[in-house]
Amino acid sequence: MCLGISAVVTQLLMLREALAVFGGNELIIGLLLGVWLLWTGIGALLGQRLAGGRAPGAWLVCLLFSIALMPTAQLIVLRLFRGALVPGTLPSLSVICVGAALVLAPYCLCSGMIFPLAAVLLSPRKDAGQVAHTYVFDTVGSILGGLLFSFVLVRFCTPFQTAAFLLYLSLAIVLVQTWRQHRIAAVAAVLVIAAFSVGTIRFNPEARTLSALVYGQPVLYHRTSFSGHIIVTGTDEQVTIYENGIPTGATGDPAAGEEIVHYALAQHTAPKKVLLVSGGLTGAVSEILKYPVERVDYVEPDPVMLDVTSRVIDLERDPRVQLVSGDPRRFLRHGDNRYDAILVNLSEPRTVHVNRFYTVEYFKEVRRALRDDGVFSFTFPGLENYAGRETRLLLSSVYASLTSVFPDVLIVPGRRQVFVAAGPQRPLDIGIPQRLRTLGIPTVYVRDDYFRAKTRPDRLSQAQEAVSMPAPLNRDFQPVTCYVHLKYWLRQSQSNLVLPLTAIAGIAILLITLLYRQRRVVTAAVAASGFAAMGLKMVLLIIFQSYSGYVYHHISLLIAVFMAGAAAGAACGRWLRTAPGPVFRRLDIGLALIALGLCTLTAAAPSLPAALVTVVIVPLLLALAGGVVGCQFVLASRLVFTGVGNTAAQLFLLDMLGACLGALVISTYLIPLGGLVTTCIVLGAVKGVTALWLLRAAPAALTEPAKATVPEVIPPAAMPGGGGGRRRQVFATFGVIVVVFVVTGILLGWERTQPWAYAMSFHPVYQGMLLFLLFWGVFSALDLKRLPNRNWASWRLGRLTVFQWLNYVVFAVAVFFPIFRCYFKVPYLFCHVCPRKCIFGVIRPFIIPGVLLMNIRKRHWCYHGCPIGAVLDCEARVSRQRWRSLGFLRGLFSLAVLALIVYVYFRVRDDFYSGPITDNWYEALFKNSYSVTASVVAISVLVLILGFLWVRAFCDLICPVGTVSEFLLRREQHARAKPGPASPASAPEEPGQFNSNLEDRPSP
Amino acid sequence: MKESETSRRQFIRCCAVGAGGLACGGLAVHQMITTGPSTDLRTGFQDDAPETLDQWSREASWYVSTGELVRCELCPQLCILGENDRGYCRARVVKDQKLHTLTYGNPCSIHVDPIEKKPLFHFLPGSEIFSVATAGCNLRCKNCQNWEISQARPDDTENIDLLPERLVETVQARGIPAIAYTYSEPIIFYEYVHDAAVRARQAGIKNVMVTAGYIEERPLRKLCQVIDAANVDLKGFTDRFYRQITGAKLEPVLRALQILHEEGVWFEITRLIVPTLSDQLDDIRAMCGWIVDTLSPDVPIHFSRFHPAYQLKTLPYTPDAVLVSAKDIATEMGLKYVYIGNLPTRRGQHTFCPSCNRRVIERHGYLLGHSLLGESGDCTCGERIPGVWL
DSSP, X not given: OHHHHHHHHHHHHHHHHHHHHHOOOHHHHHHHHHHHHHHHHHHHHHHHHHHTSSOHHHHHHHHHHHHHHHHHHHHHHHHHHHHHSOTTBOOOHHHHHHHHHHHHHHHHHHHHHHHHHHHHHSOSOOSHHHHHHHHHHHHHHHXXXXXXXXXXXXXXXXXXXXXXXXXXXXXXXXXXXHTTTOHHHHHHHHHHHHHHHHHHHHHOHHHHHHHHHTTTOOEEEEEEETTEEEEEEEETTEEEEEETTEEEEXXXXXXXXXXXXXXXXXXXXXXXXXXXXXXXXXXXXXXXXXXXXXXXXXXXXXXXXXXXXXHHSOGGGSTTEEEEESOHHHHHHHOOOOEEEEEEOOOOSOSHHHHGGGSHHXXXXXXXXEEEEEEEEEEEEEESSOOOHHHHHHHHHHHHHHHTTOSEEEEEOEEEXXXXXXXXXXXXXXXXXXXXXXXXXXXXXXXXXXXXXXXXXXXXHHHHHHTOSOOOOOBTTXXXXXXXXXXXXXXXXXXXXXXXXXXXXXXXXXXHHHHHHHTOHHHHHHHHHHHHHHHHHHHHHHHHHHHHOOOHHHHHHHHHHHHHHHHHHHHHHHHOOSOHHHHHHHHHHHHHHHHHHHHHHHHHGGGSOHHIIIIIIHHHHHHHHHHHHHHHHHHHHHHTOSOHHHHHHHHHHHHHHHHHHHHHHIIIIIIIIIHHHHHHHHHHHHHHHHHHHHHHSOGGGGSOOSOSOOOOOOOOOOOOOOOOOOHXXXXXXXXXXXXXXXXXXXXXXXXXXXXHHHHHHTOHHHHHHHHHHHHHHHHHHTOOTTSTHHHHTTOEETTEEHHHHHHHHHHHHHHHHHHHHOTTSSTTTSGGGOSSOOHHHHHHXXXXXXXXXXXXXXXXXXXXXXXXXXXXHHHHHHSOOOBOOOTHHHHHHHHHHHXXXXXXXXXHHHHHHHOGGGSHXXXXXXXXXXOOOHHHHHHHHHHHHHHHHBTTHHHHHTOHHHHHHHHHHHHHHHHHHSSSOOOTTTSOOOHHHHHHOGGGSOOO | OOTTSOOHHHHHHHHHHHHHHHHHHHHHHHHHHHTOGGGGGOOSBTTOSOSSOOTTOEEOSSEEEEXXXXXXXXXXXXXXXXXXXXXXXXXXXXXXXXEEESOSSOOSEEEEEEGGGTTOSSBSXXXXXXXXXXXXXSOOOTTOTTHHHHTSOTTTSOOOOOOHHHHHHHHHXXXXXXXXXXXXXXXXXHHHHHHHHHHHHHTTOEEEEEEOOOOOHHHHHHHHTTOOEEEEEOOOSSHHHIIIIISSOHHHHHHHHHHHHHHTOEEEEEEEEOTTTSOOHHHHHHHHHHIIIIIOTTSOEEEEEOOOBTTBOSSOOOOHHHHHHHHHHHHHHTOSOEEEESOTTOTTXXXXXXXXXXXXXXXXXXXXXXXXOOTTSBOTTSOBOOSBOO
């Protein structure tokens, strides 16, 4: 339960911090949530292996230590990440994807690993009931954690204090668990607590890292609110308020305050009651008070923001000003005031939440709250000289929604475009400065001086043209503008949807592969339920918000209701004594019906009383959906039980992957493009498919396994054996190899010989030799047994075959060239954009596919052709190499490196087109000259030293060809091992063994 | 199955390796024979040119063709382009081994602005100016206010057919005294600017270029023959700032300013002050010193306030105090005409006579107030204020 609390509090804490660092729109929120769920699911999969390993208890303690320290470390890394960007810029989509994946991975993996470990360890029972037990307690912990965070921590604690709370909580668990048996761990926990407490007091990480969020500007004030970080910075006479890392207002910009107020109020001869929504910091309130108003209601959605704003500028000085904190829509709906003017200054419709202030329904509420001759205005990002397609679509979508309610709309063009709308009784006039002169209102910016230039006929007609694109209406239940804004944002950040779509496709493929391998309808239903539950939660929360406005604590309670439903459902499933199969099937059908029923409710929602929807229907449906999902999880654990750890991990992974897919797809695409009704239909259809599958499934698929308790056996990886040999010959070979390496290095690195080496490398004869050897390599890899090359491989000089020597010497220049003289200082990676390609860059398009082809046959290139491989082989022979395998961590690391390489490949290509030298990290690489750098040589030496300790360290960890080939080899071994019963002849060949046992490696 | 027989899996693998090897080798040999390694020098957007050239395409000036490669010598980006490649500026493509401009007579944005908006305070004050811009830019400023034009391809924007002769006719018909090539970077529609400027000059219309000054020497000297005035954005005074924020280098911009000065073109300098990135007063002091020493103390300078825009959205506005400090430093360093822009508080907008310190031109935003200057720019004290006044 404590782990559940810790997980959910960390999730909320990290996602809020990540939003402050990365900026937040619906796509980014979906991505962050998706990354979180994905890593947690993968963590569960890894935890499964640990649970079946030698010392799961020790692993659990280690992981508890890790998750105790990680929130603090992640907070620091996240904030410094922002400091590492070019000041003022938000990261691009690709940086966000990679940054979020890297920063969130450690915690999520560890927390995911704990779930199956805890399931195995924390109870003596070893049946499916234990999975349910763990699930129920985890969910109850999540409810408590969510409520604790929303009602206590967010209000009273800074992020680092919350992280400290998490540390104490995790280490308290360690203390309780280990006090009796493992005193060392307990003492370590106490020491860590003490060290952390002293360190936090001594170094004050909150203050130190906070300035990174605002690029080192002096921080005057900082508070956390439900919507995120509120930071007030001050530079000279100007104060800026940052909300989640984005400036939302500043003093000292009279133009902003005047534009919010005067364009609308100048239309009214004598406004008495005015409502201002946000924007108080710009001085808008004092601008309103220049009119003979009787009352100004200033509504700020965030109470902390209101408090901060009223501290910066004394809002309460005038008795006519009423300060209100709360959701503006809720205020409009529940207030019985009617206004002469409503002035809104909210941010762009980045999220569905903010989009509520640009919908037809909202404009209707505004119309109702206005007097007949009242005026309404809001600001929107506009255009100065030209509007691109995305901007026009965005403006047109908002304009179409506005004009569907207000027939008369005036657009004042500019960088900050202002829409002024009124009913038929209030004709609108563009001659605003004249009206202000008549009213005797003094202004600084809204005067002929500037206004005439911005309202010239050509600019007015351009503004009108920009809103005249055919665009769908923006509605509460179909927030199209949110999606249009996403496209606008992508255009602005010079990104596209390729990366998120690839991520979605990748997760979908992963999910389908997992489901296909298991071929179990039950697991497919669990994944689909994870997807549907995520969607239903989003839909219900949107419906709730459209009725009752956004109230943070209400939303927290609703999520708690969903989780409580899940816990209750899981408990019911745990205590169910009948056969689980039919109940599971009925629940699946039930979830499909809930989704389809919600579709009807969404369509009928406008006609239903608000109290019925918000108090009864939404909580009830949330609890029901949660209950179904929780119960299904537990029943599924009984149906597919293969051991506590295995089952818990498998189902957890599938549930998380389904939810991850939901987080990415539903909020970003499905809801904005299809609307709530379509979303519900899709969710119902997804569940309908699994329900139908369950109905048609053979009875065996829905019955419990015969044995309730299955031993968990995961054989430890076989440790490879070492080789021996004639030591003198071995050392001689190694000596020659190193000499060739060093001589090549000198030839390439020394300025006097380098031009000669460069010219030589482009000589047609040399290129011809390279191609010939590549050909021959592929030819050898064919392994045609009757061809003469069969015996040539056994001609050895020293400890290498003739062909290895030949390959080594010929490829040495091409392969080592980038190591010593890469234009980008990182060998092999940037050849596709390199303006001064070396020979490797030229042959890379052929050598990479060529060697991958060769490697189809037992990594032929790696062991017969690659010069780096030859060096590492020799090192392997002259050393003992104690580090042979790190199991899945090695695989994880090499996959991470591979992913990084793929990312860099595409990122650099992208950057080179859109502005290469403007990025810091790029500039660090792009030094515009060939030169030998200390870093490259140092890394080469490090790899060489590592080669003495670890068999083929470079190939296993860094080389992309090695990683891919290793993966292919494993697949092949897996396929070979699958068909028949295990026998010595067909036993899977452990790659580690293949790598290390050099004397016995298969020769062609 | 006998040990020596080839299994189906082995056979398929052999076929895959063999076919792949042949394809790979064939491709390599083909490439070696046909192209050779020299084409790997290409920069810019490869294979991004439109299928066919339209009516607004012309053969570009300022390029050299070496074999299959074309080297654009218009700006210091010095793109090396192969067939069907598009330059870094997005406005120049290679077709038939010739460099073509895609922006000859198809501006995407045209407006009439007050000349003070450019800003030009010593050039025909109070008059209107016809402003044109085409898509594309040779810089990548992260705070570009016109990013929808500058970071777009001409093929993607909605353009207006306005060939040089029609442009001049339109301006003449409206009775506007000058044309500004502005908003995006006029250097990238060089041929259009040049031809329109020649015709405009013949028609008695002045030509103004609002530019970042990132251009090679020879093209600029030629353009100076037909341009009457320029406003040059000196975006910072460190190479680091230029590389980090604009994707360009500082040195060519300074050289361009020197050339404008040598060629006698009237120009004013705009310096945007971006908080935390380019608001160091020492840096401003160094810049002012350089202007006084290398150019002239008579060059007007506009310190402009930064507004969050495009990708630089999380920095605050430039505080008034910083702008005022910059103005004080510039005055202290000997610059005679120092202004503050983008600040609606009238501070630093008027022109004062450096001799008698009298306010000779009064400005209210973009509107001209009272002026004491004579037709040739003489103050009542006899001091001549430099600029183009007629």
